[in-house]
Amino acid sequence: MKLLNKEKLKKIIHYGPLLFIIAITTTVLLVLFIINIFEKQQEAKYYQYKIHPIAPLEDDPKLWALDFPHQYDDYMKTVDQIRTRYGGSEALPHTPSKADPRQVVAQSKLEEDPRLKKMWAGYAFSKDFREERGHAYMLQDQLYTGRQAVPQPGSCLQCHSSIYKAMMVIGEGDVHKGFETLNKMPYKDAVKNVEHPVSCLDCHEPSTMTLRVTRPAFIDGIRDYKEHNGIKNYDVNKMATRLEMRTFVCAQCHVEYYFKGHDKQLTFPWKKGLKADEILSYYEENKHKDWIHEITGAPVIKAQHPEFEMWSQGIHGRSGVSCVDCHMPYKRVGATKISDHHIRSPLLNINRACQTCHNIPENELIERVEQIQGRHTEMRNTTINALMDLIDAIADAQKKKMAENKIKKAQNFQRQAQFLIDFAEAENSAGFHAPQEAARIMVKSIDFSRQGLKALK
Ligand code: HEC
Ligand code: HEC
Ligand code: HEC
Ligand code: HEC
Ligand code: HEC
CATH class of the missing domain: 1.20.5 (Single alpha-helices involved in coiled-coils or other helix-helix interfaces)
Structure with a gap:
């Protein structure tokens, strides 16, 4: 022992x-x-x-800031203007006047590419079209764009202001009713009902802070799209997952749209699908036109910022990577992880926006993106040239008094070619969100221009 x-x-x-x-x-x-x-x-x-209870219709972000100062501070940073190779925006000094008090404006896309003026001849876009900039500017840029020379409807405000409160007040608690009333008002009257650019209220339910969709055009549009895929009575705020919401809150605005009928109801054309040619076939069916082309007389359509539609066709969309993953990545503040409300080009923030998933050095990632964007821009230029040739040829045929049926046929090809190249051009990632889909659309556009020229033979 x-x-x-x-x-x-x-x-x-x-x-x-x-x-x-x-x-x-x-x-x-x-x-x-x-x-x-x-x-x-x-x-x-x-x-x-939350120590300060937020009223259900509080649209002033300053009052939300009392509880969420970090998100508010980042949100306020969207005033920055930094140009990337193909995106971002450049701050050009602007002489303020009573009519247009802006101190700075973004660079003009019409000056960068005068062919766009010919593409949109006779439409307000041929007067003023600029690079988009941060959310802080959305309301003033809409108020003072040269496009206001043509009277605009109240529906414009849906994507340029914190309009949820106004819809609820005017609709007496019925958001759709308020939406319809505001849409058909002239812009100059409707704008008196809003005060702020997109704010906390538009994406968050104030008592729980959960994400929500506040825009009737998206609620209806996504229901139409789901129905096209065999899902009936889809209610986005009840049925979407949190992951989907991280894209849907952005898709309330970053989408192709048109104003339906005399009441100018804001509508998302998704009944036949989200792809450019599916949207085109929707417009072919309802014969919608935005304006008559000044040079050729063709009834044409303008595409606008289809970020959501294009993203949904790309590899990131397919893999469940949301808009927010790249444009509002997580950041640490002390012990908490918050979403970066400084929404901007992810190329200004590669580390948090991309390297969380891609173990690739920063300069290599930028080069990969710019390679995609460079190829896209080359294809875009070729496609626009083909459309320019068709427009010239139709004008020439009209001068020579060619048979009306031939001209009609060519005008119809112009309408289709133009919508497809515009779709690829108006998408703001310069091809990055879905490179191959953008290429497919442009090839189709070139083919329509080719058929248009053939019709005039
Ligand atoms: C995988 C990352 C990623 C995802 C997901 C993503 N984007 Fe992007 N986005 C980019 C990149 C990269 C650019 C190009 C930025 C540049 O050229 O400076 C871009 C550009 C943009 C631009 C133009 C920005 C500018 O500064 O010119 C907008 C607007 C935009 N995206 C919106 C969206 C929306 C809306 C969604 C979701 C439907 C989305 N993005 C999904 C990476 C992403
Ligand atoms: C469905 C949402 C939506 C509607 C409706 C809408 N916009 Fe916009 N608008 C956007 C988005 C998203 C951008 C930023 C992306 C871009 O510029 O392509 C933008 C950018 C702009 C810009 C800055 C860039 C430029 O084009 O010079 C102006 C000005 C503008 N819109 C004016 C208007 C006017 C006028 C109307 C009404 C005819 C309108 N918007 C209706 C979503 C919308
Ligand atoms: C209420 C409509 C609306 C919502 C919701 C919205 N945007 Fe925007 N966004 C706009 C408009 C309008 C502009 C252009 C403002 C201007 O040019 O004055 C814009 C600009 C941008 C830009 C360009 C910024 C820059 O510095 O060039 C990016 C990137 C962007 N939005 C991404 C997003 C993402 C990501 C979401 C979702 C988290 C989102 N947006 C939600 C309307 C909206
Ligand atoms: C364009 C839509 C949009 C706007 C406007 C917006 N947010 Fe958010 N916010 C988001 C998204 C997306 C998330 C991520 C939520 C998730 O993944 O569940 C988020 C998350 C949050 C969270 C949860 C913590 C975090 O950071 O992830 C808080 C708190 C918050 N936002 C506060 C605000 C405040 C305050 C404002 C106004 C100053 C605001 N948000 C404006 C889209 C928005
Ligand atoms: C949440 C994760 C995630 C984030 C954030 C993310 N990616 Fe990706 N990325 C993916 C996935 C998943 C794929 C598909 C290929 C794969 O499975 O590896 C992919 C593919 C790519 C590809 C190849 C595209 C192709 O068509 O084959 C490029 C380039 C790329 N990402 C760049 C970026 C850039 C730049 C950013 C930041 C702006 C970014 N990614 C952010 C997950 C992500």
Whole structure:
């Protein structure tokens, strides 16, 4: 017994330091683990931090900032103007006047590419069309664009202001009713009902802070699209997953649209699908036109910012990577992880926007993006040239008094070619969101221009 005890003692002396280290390490790990749990609990409690109850229709972001100062600070940073190779925006000094008090404006896309004026001849877009800039400017840029020379409807405000409150007040609690009333008002009257650019209220339910869709045009549009895919009575705010909401909140505005009928109801043309040619076939069926082309007399359509539609055709959309993953990536503030409300080009923020998923050096990632965008721009230029040739040829045929049926046929090809190239051009990622789909659309556009020229033979 004695002998054994001595042995034990020796062992203890021998292993003592090791045991001590193990004990310390275990304690440290345990403490770290407990701290981690505590942090997680704090994060979970985040939403209960609200000390200042937010009114259900509070559209002033300053009052939300009392509880969420970090999100507010980032949101306010959308005033920045930094140009990337194919995106971002450049701040050009502007002489303020009473009629247009803006201090800076973004670069003109019409000056960069005068062919666009010919593409949109006779339409307000041929007067003023600029690079888009941050959310902070959306209301003033709409108020003072040269396109206001043509009277615009109230429906314009749906995507350029925090309009949820106005819809609810005017519709007496019925958002669709308020939407319809505001849409058909002249812009100059409707604008008196809004004060802020897109704000917290438009994407968040104030009592829980969960994401929600507030725009009737999207609620109806996505229902039409789901129905096309065999899902009936889709209610986005009840049925969408959190992941889908991280794209849908942006798709309230970053989509192709048109104003339906005399009441100028804002409508998303998704009954036949989200692809450019499916949208075109929807317009072919309802014979919608935005204007009559000034040079050729063709009834034409303008495509606008189809970011959501194009994203849905790309590899990131397919893989479930949302708009928010790249444009509002997570960032750490102290112990909490927040979403970066400084919405901008992800190329200004590769580290958080891309490298969380891609273990690739920053300059290599930028080169990959710019390679896609460079090829896209080359294809875009070729496609626009083909359309320019068709427009010239139709004008020439009209001068030469060619048979009316031939001209009609060519005008119809112009309408189709023009919509498809415009769709690829108006999409603001310069091809990145879905490179191959953009290429497919442009090839189709070139083919329509070719058929148009053939029709005039
Ligand atoms: C995988 C990352 C990724 C996803 C997902 C993504 N984007 Fe982008 N987006 C980009 C990149 C990269 C650009 C190009 C930016 C540039 O050229 O500076 C871009 C450009 C844009 C631009 C033009 C920005 C500018 O500064 O000119 C808009 C607007 C935009 N995206 C909106 C969206 C919307 C809306 C969605 C979801 C429907 C979306 N994006 C999904 C990466 C992404
Ligand atoms: C469905 C949402 C939506 C509607 C409706 C809408 N816009 Fe926009 N608008 C956007 C988005 C998204 C951008 C930024 C992307 C871009 O410029 O392509 C934008 C950008 C702009 C810009 C800045 C860039 C430029 O084109 O010079 C102006 C000005 C503008 N819109 C005016 C208008 C006017 C006028 C109307 C009404 C005829 C209108 N918008 C209706 C979503 C919309
Ligand atoms: C209420 C409509 C609306 C919503 C919702 C909206 N946007 Fe925008 N977005 C716009 C308009 C309008 C502009 C252009 C403003 C201008 O040029 O004055 C714009 C501009 C942008 C730009 C260009 C910024 C720059 O600095 O060049 C990006 C990127 C962008 N939005 C991404 C998003 C993402 C991502 C979401 C969702 C989290 C989103 N937007 C939600 C209307 C909206
Ligand atoms: C264009 C839509 C949009 C607007 C406008 C917006 N947010 Fe968010 N916000 C989001 C998205 C998307 C998330 C990520 C939510 C998720 O993934 O569940 C988010 C998350 C949050 C969260 C949860 C914590 C976090 O950061 O992820 C808070 C708090 C928040 N936003 C506050 C605000 C405040 C305050 C404003 C106004 C100053 C605001 N948001 C404006 C889209 C928006
Ligand atoms: C949430 C994860 C995630 C984020 C964030 C993300 N990506 Fe991706 N990316 C993917 C996935 C998934 C694929 C599909 C290929 C694969 O499975 O590896 C992909 C593919 C790509 C490809 C190949 C495209 C092609 O057509 O084959 C490029 C280029 C790319 N990403 C660049 C970027 C850039 C630039 C950013 C930031 C603006 C970014 N990604 C952000 C997950 C992500």
